[in-house]
Amino acid sequence: MPHSTTAPSRLLAYFFLALSMALVGSYVALSKPLVAALPIFLLAWMRFGIGGLAMLHWLKRPAGEPTMTPHTRALVFLESLLGNFLFSICMLFGVSMTSAVSAGVIMASIPAVVALMSWVFLREHIGLRTWLAVGCGAIGIGLLALSKQELPAQSLSGPEADLAYNKALLGNLLVFGAVLCEAAYAVIGKKLTGALSPKRITALINLWGFVLMTPLGLYAAWRFDFGGVATGSWVLLVFYALAASVWTVWLWMTGLKTVPAARAGVFTVMLPISAALVGVLVLGESLTGIQLVAFAVALLGVVLATLPSRSTGATTTATPAP
DSSP: OOOOSOOOOHHHHHHHHHHHHHHHHHHHHHHEEEEEEEHHHHHHHHHHHHHHHTTTTGGOOOTTOOEEEEEEEEHHHHIIIIIIIIHHHHHHHHHHSSSSHHHHHHHHTHHHHHHHHHHHHOOOOOOOOOOHHHHHHHHHHHHHHHHGSSSSSSOOOOOOOOOHHHHHHHHHHHHHHHHHHHHHHHHHHHHTTTOHHHHHHHHHHHHHHHHHHHHHHHHHHOOOOOGGGGGGHHHHHHHHHIIIIIHHHHHHHHTTTSSSSHGGGGGGGGHHHHHHHHHHHHHHOOOHHHHHHHHHHHHHHHHHHOOTTTTTSOOOOOOOOO
16 A cells, blocks of 8 residues: 655545545445355454455554553444444445445435534534435435335235345345444544544554454354355455455545545545445446435435535544444
8 A cells, every 4th residue: 555745636635535435335335245255244354354464564653653541442442343343244234135226325324424423422513504414314214215116026025025125124224323333433533533643543443343353253254165255256355355444544534635624525425426336337236216316315415414614614524434
């Protein structure tokens, strides 16, 4: 991974920010075929392991950074428990039960949920526009839950149809649980960035994620037939691990060297757009009319939550989880 000592040009910074969010959306969508090839706990464990190997040099404490206090260590653990461990479980199980398009729409509510949690836990002032963004996210998710076109088999009837609908609904709820974990990650991260560098935070929480997932990962690997996994799935796993653990964070932080955080938040629209495009173009999914409406409403919420205010020039925004 390259290391930048100078801030990039504004256009290059915009490209970094857009690519960061596009990668987040793509690995959310592409994790769907991965959960079909690998047990979920094994997939998450290997993701943390691959990411950890790529970030070993980030674990060392930089010169001038103070030693971690017990409070900081506790926050690091909580950050990993919510932002890595529980997020991975909710997201991977969720996308295995619902569509990548639906997951992308639900993930579009992240900025609004972050704003809401910041108001509740950090007592930050939230303006009317942010509350409208929260409402847009809720409406978008509600419309999505009411869409029965999302079911994998529309020809089912009776108990089978109810079971399929309940499975899709549970998948949507799990993906929203991942949104809550991501928002908690962003709120806790606000405290951690005052004590640790972004690279070290990323490496430490990834290490804790690997530790937490190891018992479940070993259990899943005990009788798993690794020889039955196609080469393409292994390549996709490496991309997923590096994108989720390393690239997105580095691209986002590098872009922020030039672009103000409030303006950078606008680029979070690339997350659901990328997830939807991957779902449609790569995974062969389709967009129905009600899903398009839900998608548009959710994106409107993202814009309302991230565009800078004319009076203050700043809003609350989220950084992507590894």
